[in-house]
Amino acid sequence: MNSVSSNQSNISIQQGLFDAIKDLLVVNPIFLLGIIVICIMLIIIFKKNKTISKIRISILFLVFYYYLCVMLTNIVGIPTLSEYIRLSRLGEAFFNPNINLIPFSDGFSLSFILNIFLFVPLGFLCPLISKSYQSIKNTLLIGCGLSFTIETVQLFTLYRATDINDLITNIVGTLIGYFCFRFIHKLVITKSHSISDYKEPYYMRYMPIVIIVTTFILGFFS
Template sequence: MLPFYLSFSDLLMVHPTSIIGLVIVSISLGFLLRNRTLTNKVQTIISCLLFYCYLVLSLTNVFGIPTVMELSRLTSLGQPLFNPNLEMMPLADGFSFSFILNVIAFMPFGFLVPMISPTYSKWYKTVLLGFLFSLSIEISQLFTLYRATDINDLLTNTFGTLLGYLIFSIINKMFKKNPVPALHKDPTGFLPPLIVGVAFLNVFLIWN
């Protein structure tokens, strides 16, 4: 995982494929939020846009997943596409600086997902989505030359998601007393996984 300070200079750099993904997310929001109250609508829109930007930035500059360009380069060099580098010993490095960074990196995930959809007001749903997102990253790194698929990353990322959710829960209880809508009445339930999928696909399609 790349240190966060190496990614700060790229915060304002927008790749064309990211704009395409942003359009897809915006269209989905437009169809879903026509009948929601203004307060909920603003919260959902802002949370979705922040979540999408966070995912694209993280996948591009922090975690790193294979892209079309990288896979094409491997093929042109005659290298195999599947390059497993597995680290399966939990906490092999103890509570290192990398451990802390991995936890921090996923805290926005756990905070923003329940902000987008009341469906994820239950902690285990948010944590499960964070786990699956982290698992997708680790599996994708089997197709890179210089990154390892590490069980510790999966554990720390999932823990970071849980911490982010707990922060959301505390703030939500302090400032918001509205009841959470029932699951079958929530039209935004599929937005978080949709945004994750769009961001993942966008980063994969980056050519340069």
């Protein structure tokens, strides 16, 4: 009987873990609209530039978009219209500041490490999408900008804190992602002259920002 109970307990834990992962990775159907926006962007880009790698850019755009959808809505948490409607019915305030401006006041925790890993894909994917972000300065700017925006909008959410530690760890995560890109770039990408000599259209530098803004807008209505 003890063996049976132990097996049932293990199955329950596995099912709970599976459900948690599924909830984390599944996004609101409203984000399908973002795929339409991205497809329109890609069509315009491909019409303007015939030499651009269609498959590579399409995959990168969609992966970057999906990463943002999961990160902003399922992990970080941003204000949503449905939440504001609920707060309005309860007579609660929309502005709920919970601010910590003292670095490392609570020491180091698991969330500290997770916040670093959260922004690693950003620092890695942006330089792949646009050569502009192969400059550490530009990658840092988009990492700082996104993190600062998240911390600012969390002033308008319940049960979320605007924390200087999050800003620091997000920047560290962006840098780690960027240096991972540089390492792989030296090993693999620079061996291909067709890629390294490719002259990128100027508007590609704005594509990550457009995708970020699109995700925020749809996230608000999710």
